[in-house]
Amino acid sequence: MIRKWMSLPLLLIVFFAFAIALTDYENLYVDTARIFYQTYGYLYTGSLNLVTAIYLDFRLLDTLFEAGILLVAVTGVSYIAQHDQVEHNPLFMLDKFKIPELFVSLARIIYPIVLLFGIYVVFNGHLAPGGGFQGGSILATALLILYYIDLKKKTNLQLIFTIEKVLYLLLISISMISFLTRGEWFTNFIPLESNLLLKSVFLIALNLIIGAKVALGLTAIFISFLKEGR
Amino acid sequence: MNEWLGILLQVFLIITAIAVVMHQNHFTIIILMSVFSIIAATLYTINQAPDVAIAEVAINAAIIPLIYVIAISRQRELIVYDKLHHQQTKPNQKLEGDVYLYLQRFSQKHKLKLNFCHDLKVSDKVIFQDLNVDVLIDRDKRNDQFVLKGKSSNVLMKKMMKDLKANERVRFEMVEEGENLD
Numbered sequence: 434m435i436r437k438w439m440s441l442p443l444l445l446i447v448f449f450a451f452a453i454a455l456t457d458y459e460n461l462y463v464d465t466a467r468i469f470y471q472t473y474g475y476l477y478t479g480s481l482n483l484v485t486a487i488y489l490d491f492r493l494l495d496t497l498f499e500a501g502i503l504l505v506a507v508t509g510v511s512y513i514a515q516h517d518q519v520e521h522n523p524l525f526m527l528d529k530f531k532i533p534e535l536f537v538s539l540a541r542i543i544y545p546i547v548l549l550f551g552i553y554v555v556f557n558g559h560l561a562p563g564g565g566f567q568g569g570s571i572l573a574t575a576l577l578i579l580y581y582i583d584l585k586k587k588t589n590l591q592l593i594f595t596i597e598k599v600l601y602l603l604l605i606s607i608s609m610i611s612f613l614t615r616g617e618w619f620t621n622f623i624p625l626e627s628n629l630l631l632k633s634v635f636l637i638a639l640n641l642i643i644g645a646k647v648a649l650g651l652t653a654i655f656i657s658f659l660k661e662g663r
Numbered sequence: 664m665n666e667w668l669g670i671l672l673q674v675f676l677i678i679t680a681i682a683v684v685m686h687q688n689h690f691t692i693i694i695l696m697s698v699f700s701i702i703a704a705t706l707y708t709i710n711q712a713p714d715v716a717i718a719e720v721a722i723n724a725a726i727i728p729l730i731y732v733i734a735i736s737r738q739r740e741l742i743v744y745d746k747l748h749h750q751q752t753k754p755n756q757k758l759e760g761d762v763y764l765y766l767q768r769f770s771q772k773h774k775l776k777l778n779f780c781h782d783l784k785v786s787d788k789v790i791f792q793d794l795n796v797d798v799l800i801d802r803d804k805r806n807d808q809f810v811l812k813g814k815s816s817n818v819l820m821k822k823m824m825k826d827l828k829a830n831e832r833v834r835f836e837m838v839e840e841g842e843n844l845d
Binding site: 554564566570571574654655659 | 718730
């Protein structure tokens with residue numbers, strides 16, 4: 434344990450180190466990476482959205498670990514929330530939990546629009562702002578609204594976990610195909626010289642998988658919160 | 664124009680952050696938090712990061728409030744497990760008997776929703792360990808007493824025990840909670 438007074442000199446040391454590092458201005462702001470991505474990003478990957486170009490092509494390995502973190506988080510939440518009681522009446526807590534009529538009727542109107550918008554964001558991840566994670570979380574919102582409309586809805590949580598794990602394996606295996614075609618790990622598997630439209634097939638496929646995985650993962654977290662301690 | 668808008672929004676951001684900390688009502692805090700994240704998303708868009716803005720709106724303004732609403736409405740319930748099974752009441756129906764009347768008054772006093780359940784066939788210890796049942800109602804046939812059981816770690820249960828000490832028809836017992844790993 435660090436005592437309270439010891440944290441003050443520690444903070445001062447960190448502050449001075451930070452200030453010294455800031456004086457080295459010219460080495461801090463190197464824009465070679467920015468110029469590289471701006472000039473070659475679209476040509477190499479076929480993605481107008483440079484963020485997607487980075488996270489699905491240049492730095493795909495980082496994305497794989499990011500998706501893995503979500504998987505670990507969902508597994509941890511489901512482990513903490515689990516209990517092995519047989520649920521005779523699993524809704525005994527929620528039947529008296531009243532939701533305003535206004536919210537329910539508005540949610541019924543909004544639900545299909547949100548669903549459509551989420552799918553749009555996932556599919557257009559390489560052309561416009563958005564992508565798998567953003568679209569997936571919008572889809573998850575739509576699925577959560579469904580639980581507010583109908584609280585007695587039953588879901589098979591185990592099936593959701595299984596689908597999520599299979600999708601993660603699919604993500605890894607699709608991103609490893611590039612070793613056979615290009616001789617490089619974790620990048621686009623369509624050869625570098627081919628058509629830009631053809632290259633976007635890979636981006637759409639990966640965005641779809643990531644979107645489905647994120648949507649299912651966030652929904653699973655919500656459902657295990659809903660079931661926790663019942 | 665955009666510069667001034669940015670400064671204005673940053674001021675709003677600080678005001679909302681302070682309001683989140685200072686406010687008392689939980690549901691208002693949830694609304695304030697989603698207002699906070701919408702302002703933040705607008706700032707991201709002004710600073711040319713639309714991808715981050717979409718993620719911010721989808722997660723912090725939509726999913727997290729929905730989860731919080733469920734979590735907070737859970738905390739406002741007094742869950743009573745009725746072992747005697749002769750009361751299948753809904754909260755607005757009239758409750759009969761001393762214990763039921765007392766529980767109703769207690770939950771009104773502390774602004775909780777009373778919630779009865781009666782269809783679990785497990786032992787007492789398991790009920791308190793694995794399910795978040797607050798009070799358990801049983802009957803002692805020899806002394807003709809009602810027996811109420813509650814977790815010793817619950818603050819409300821201590822108040823309930825103090826209330827029920829004078830009553831002869833009701834006995835209150837504390838149940839020790841097993842040491843959990845978490």
